Amino acid sequence: MSRLPALPLLLLAALAAAAPPEDDLARLRERIRTVEQALAGDRGRLEALGRELEGLERELGEVGRELHHLEAEAARSRDRIAALRRTRDEAADTVGRHRALLRRQLRAAFAAGRAERVKLLLEQDDPGRVARMLAYHRRLARARARELERLQAEIARLAEAERRLAEEVRRLEGLQAAAAARRDALAASRAARAALAAEIERSVRARGQELAQLRADAERLEALVRSLREAPPLAEGERVPFARLRGRLRWPLSGRVLARYGSPRRGGGPQWRGLLIGARTGAPVRAVSHGRVVFADWLRGYGLLLIIDHGDGYMSLYAHNDALYKETGEWVEGGEVVAAVGASGGRREPALYFELRRDGEPLDPAGWLGRQVAGVK
Known part of the structure; x- marks a missing residue:
């Protein structure tokens, strides 16, 4: 795979040979074209790997x-x-x-x-x-x-x-x-998935590419949440209004908190807008409150993702799952198992990424969740 750092070496070699400027410029332009072609090939390969990863994780989710x-x-x-x-x-x-x-x-x-x-x-x-x-x-x-x-x-x-x-x-x-x-x-495909994820990570190691990818993922999720807000409001069994559950919501998972709302991401990416909770693969993920599933599918950057509409503009998001047990349109109760922890969406280790949103804006889950369950630090 071609690397951009090779370009200065070519330029130094040309200068050391004291070749005419026109020849240097031609060689430089040719090298730029070569790098552009290699970069385009890398991007195409990255897209193909992403599609292959999506298909693999969908199949694993269905089997689960x-x-x-x-x-x-x-x-x-x-x-x-x-x-x-x-x-x-x-x-x-x-x-x-x-x-x-x-x-x-x-x-x-x-x-x-x-x-x-x-x-x-x-x-x-x-x-x-x-x-x-x-x-x-x-x-x-x-x-x-x-x-x-x-x-x-x-x-x-x-x-x-x-x-x-x-x-x-x-x-x-x-x-x-x-x-x-x-x-x-x-x-064997799981092992291949890990290799694919590592290869994808190497392909986008440059900070600018990684930032662009993360921002694109966030924009896609924002667009999804905006479209879901336009859906009809809850019409059945709203129970206690979600806003009155502030500070009393049940935790979606018992595990160690790996990242908190507002903490910086490694590599200089955008801050975390939810909780990242580590747990073993297959651990049960539970709905934090009563609501209706409005999204249950694979989304780039988030893997197998489940979104529950709790009414009044409140939604909860559960990402990187290994399997989704509920489908779009199904009603769930607070504490009901809705998914299984996994590492879909390009994670190296299994974990649940959990967000709360109101009218599309992220909320700090720490102010909404009740007493931390056993195992949460």
């Missing part, structure tokens, strides 16, 4: 969301199986009690029948009374037998339902395994 939903569905099926087993065990206990009662009744009826026949022969007692008592025992035994049949049928039905649920769990586990295999297949 799919695994999240599959795990939740499998857990619900396992809970239903546990409930069915409890019901089946209760029915089996009832069957056991009925069987024991039936055995006692049959023995009692048999003993009573023999005694009554002996008594009838010895004492010439009323034969009708003996017959009625034996008939009563037979009817009671038949009722018990019918109840046993009903319970056995119920146990069979529960066993069949359990079998079907077990098949569903196996199906879900198969889907989980397939999704996990896809995720594992993307592991």
